[in-house]
Amino acid sequence: MSQRPRGRGRPSFQAEHRDEDRGADPEAPSTSRAAGGASQGARRSQAAPAPGPRTQKQLELKVAELVQFLLIKDQKKIPIKRLDIVKHVMGDYRDIFPDLLKLAAERLQYVFGYKLVELEPKSNTYILINTLEPVEEDAEVRGDQGTPTTGLLMIVLGLIFMKGNSVKETEVWDFLRRLGVYPTKRHLVFGDPKKLITEDFVRQRYLEYRRIPHTDPVDYELQWGPRTSLETSKMKVLKFVAKVHNQDPKDWPAQYCEALAEEEGRARPGPSAAAPSS
Amino acid sequence: MQAGARRTGAMTDVHRRFLQLLMTHGVLEEREAERLQSHCYKVHNRSAQVDKLEDFIHNINSVLESLYIEIKKGVTEDDGRPIYALVNLATSSVSKMATDFAENELDLFRKALELIVDSETGFASSTNILNLVDQLKGKKMKKKEAEQKEGEFTLHGRAILEMEQYIREMYPDAVKVCNICHGLLIQGQSCETCGIRMHLPCVARYFQTNPDPHCPHCNDCWPHEIPEVFDPKKERETAVSKSSRKSQRSRQH
Numbered sequence: 001m002s003q004r005p006r007g008r009g010r011p012s013f014q015a016e017h018r019d020e021d022r023g024a025d026p027e028a029p030s031t032s033r034a035a036g037g038a039s040q041g042a043r044r045s046q047a048a049p050a051p052g053p054r055t056q057k058q059l060e061l062k063v064a065e066l067v068q069f070l071l072i073k074d075q076k077k078i079p080i081k082r083l084d085i086v087k088h089v090m091g092d093y094r095d096i097f098p099d100l101l102k103l104a105a106e107r108l109q110y111v112f113g114y115k116l117v118e119l120e121p122k123s124n125t126y127i128l129i130n131t132l133e134p135v136e137e138d139a140e141v142r143g144d145q146g147t148p149t150t151g152l153l154m155i156v157l158g159l160i161f162m163k164g165n166s167v168k169e170t171e172v173w174d175f176l177r178r179l180g181v182y183p184t185k186r187h188l189v190f191g192d193p194k195k196l197i198t199e200d201f202v203r204q205r206y207l208e209y210r211r212i213p214h215t216d217p218v219d220y221e222l223q224w225g226p227r228t229s230l231e232t233s234k235m236k237v238l239k240f241v242a243k244v245h246n247q248d249p250k251d252w253p254a255q256y257c258e259a260l261a262e263e264e265g266r267a268r269p270g271p272s273a274a275a276p277s278s
Numbered sequence: 279m280q281a282g283a284r285r286t287g288a289m290t291d292v293h294r295r296f297l298q299l300l301m302t303h304g305v306l307e308e309r310e311a312e313r314l315q316s317h318c319y320k321v322h323n324r325s326a327q328v329d330k331l332e333d334f335i336h337n338i339n340s341v342l343e344s345l346y347i348e349i350k351k352g353v354t355e356d357d358g359r360p361i362y363a364l365v366n367l368a369t370s371s372v373s374k375m376a377t378d379f380a381e382n383e384l385d386l387f388r389k390a391l392e393l394i395v396d397s398e399t400g401f402a403s404s405t406n407i408l409n410l411v412d413q414l415k416g417k418k419m420k421k422k423e424a425e426q427k428e429g430e431f432t433l434h435g436r437a438i439l440e441m442e443q444y445i446r447e448m449y450p451d452a453v454k455v456c457n458i459c460h461g462l463l464i465q466g467q468s469c470e471t472c473g474i475r476m477h478l479p480c481v482a483r484y485f486q487t488n489p490d491p492h493c494p495h496c497n498d499c500w501p502h503e504i505p506e507v508f509d510p511k512k513e514r515e516t517a518v519s520k521s522s523r524k525s526q527r528s529r530q531h
Contacts, residue, residue: 064347110341142303
């Protein structure tokens with residue numbers, strides 16, 4: 001087991017603490033793994049006590065665990081806390097957590113088409129956004145039913161946007177009543193609509209649910225949550241509403257302008273673009 | 279700046295969509311996988327020729343390798359249908375990932391698994407499993423990997439694909455192996471003289487054209503009914519429902 005770096009012609013992944021060039025591909029060709037003798041490459045320092053030099057294979061495995069953890073956690077649509085990641089997956093590797101996370105994010109994007117995003121800056125919670133556009137026919141080849149609750153969510157999001165980005169809870173129920181959805185009555189498809197809207201969607205960060213002060217009887221207001229802004233757009237929601245009414249989005253000029261403005265805001269690349277590797 | 283210059287395969291949106299949708303299934307039959315594949319090609323307007331499914335999957339697997347997961351192909355033990363499932367190859371993270379289930383539920387699953395592997399028939403009766411519950415705190419749990427047949431539990435195709443390695447490591451003495459394909463065996467037929475075992479689909483293939491089957495090991499007469507080899511074409515023609523097909527298989531030991 002040679003201690004010299006193998007002549008692979010690029011900076012060895014395990015040589016440094018990952019603080020630089022992401023160009024080095026840690027998922028090196030399987031020769032390194034198949035060769036049995038782990039490609040140790042350069043050890044970090046001669047006197048290597050705890051936690052010991054990490055082999056490329058170990059690092060690769062750690063990234064793999066992280067990717068799997070993120071995929072599974074995201075399935076529930078609950079934002080993933082940095083603390084949980086460190087607690088359940090990192091272990092001894094917590095010192096290089098940011099680098100491992102970055103690698104995991106790249107793998108998620110390249111392999112699955114999922115983007116790892118921080119829910120709000122400095123919140124230390126993450127979600128996965130699908131970069132592939134969902135297509136109607138996907139529903140026919142899915143293994144699960146998708147979630148029927150998405151329909152209800154879309155309606156509420158639409159209502160919120162059309163009413164100027166904020167709506168009172170009482171207004172929501174007045175509207176949903178017309179569709180046969182009641183806060184106190186069990187629904188065949190949605191189960192408990194009240195819980196869905198005021199708890200589940202809020203926990204998943206699709207909605208924000210805030211008490212309006214000085215109201216009697218107490219009323220709450222509903223707005224879009226941070227996940228909604230990341231996963232969809234005002235224009236998409238407007239198009240959905242228009243489709244439901246069998247009309248054109250432009251039939252609502254105020255909302256159309258607002259949606260357009262948001263699109264333009266997003267299209268303009270900001271000064272801090274997505275993490276430039278290296 | 280993606281790792282574009284991989285010597286392994288290249289992922290495109292066609293592959294990604296396939297992978298995403300595959301993950302919504304626990305396990306997929308070959309025919310459904312082909313359908314899924316052609317859907318993904320259609321979505322991305324690939325006028326390119328659709329790869330053969332095996333090559334397509336092989337390409338994806340070469341990329342998945344570094345993530346220690348794999349789209350594994352297997353064959354159902356009862357009627358020999360080819361199936362595909364996404365499996366985790368890194369056994370170290372098995373317990374960590376199972377945050378869906380409570381500790382006692384996992385414990386029950388492990389104990390039930392042990393019962394199944396130890397059993398003669400590959401089935402554990404629900405009574406025996408329920409008796410295990412007394413040794414744990416908590417309620418009985420249902421898991422997709424346990425398939426129920428007339429009050430007995432066994433392991434379904436996906437569980438076997440995913441857990442073969444784990445089972446072999448955990449129960450090296452109790453584990454049964456097929457004499458033909460050397461894969462893990464939960465259900466199958468066995469020779470009454472020398473005790474070797476074979477999967478039903480392996481039996482079907484091995485004795486396919488043989489009017490007078492004999493044990494490949496001790497040459498004694500093979501006493502059991504020889505099942506038919508799974509034929510996907512016949513599948514498509516007949517409109518036989520899944521449930522009636524399953525009951526045609528006979529398990530004998």
